[in-house]
Amino acid sequence: MHSQTNLAGTPIVPDLLQALLDKSSDAMFVKDCSGRYVFCNAAGARYVGKLLNQILGHDDRVLFDEASAKSIMAQDQRIQTTGMSEVEFRYAQVGGVDRYFQVSKSVYRDSSGEIRGVLGIASDITERTLAEEQLAEDVKNRMAAEQKLHETVRQLKSIYEAVNDVIY
Numbered sequence: 001m002h003s004q005t006n007l008a009g010t011p012i013v014p015d016l017l018q019a020l021l022d023k024s025s026d027a028m029f030v031k032d033c034s035g036r037y038v039f040c041n042a043a044g045a046r047y048v049g050k051l052l053n054q055i056l057g058h059d060d061r062v063l064f065d066e067a068s069a070k071s072i073m074a075q076d077q078r079i080q081t082t083g084m085s086e087v088e089f090r091y092a093q094v095g096g097v098d099r100y101f102q103v104s105k106s107v108y109r110d111s112s113g114e115i116r117g118v119l120g121i122a123s124d125i126t127e128r129t130l131a132e133e134q135l136a137e138d139v140k141n142r143m144a145a146e147q148k149l150h151e152t153v154r155q156l157k158s159i160y161e162a163v164n165d166v167i168y
Contacts (some may be wrong), residue, residue: 027101027122030108033080033115035059035073047092047101047122068092075105076118083107083115089125100129 021028027044031037040055048055048063055062060069079086085106092099105120 025124028120029122030117030119031059031076032117035076035117038117044122047099047124064092079105079107079118080115090122098126099124100126 022042024041025043027047028039028041029037029044030039036057036059037055038057040052045052045055050063060072063069064072075086075088085104087102087104090101090103092101101122102125103120103122105118107115108117108119110116
């Protein structure tokens with residue numbers, strides 16, 4: 001495992017912290033004020049299907065389709081302008097597979113408080129999202145079945161009353 005370094009060759013993240021970040025299943029990243037990635041952990045590289053050297057020093061246009069990159073970069077600029085954190089739910093195809101992510105971003109400030117870019121964490125919530133969609137579909141189907149059952153009971157009650165009227 002290698003620590004990522006800045007342009008001067010100084011490690012950005014000490015090895016121990018780097019090991020911890022790389023064991024996370026969540027993507028973690030830092031971008032400079034121009035939108036170039038200055039840090040990305042192993043999960044982040046996996047999420048976009050790239051090697052770290054294909055990510056670091058580049059902006060979102062080399063990682064995502066044009067529309068997604070434009071949207072992401074606009075959000076990053078908004079965060080830097082307002083200083084406000086944002087959370088969004090984003091759909092993406094990763095390696096040809098549909099995935100859903102919860103992305104949390106905030107400004108990255110240096111020790112003097114100057115904004116130096118954006119940092120973020122992206123969590124793959126695909127399984128949870130699909131389970132929620134399945135649950136919603138199951139609830140919809142159950143409600144339809146209950147409605148049909150109530151209608152059948154109503155019809156049977158009408159038949160019973162009609163037969164009862166004929167007999168008595």
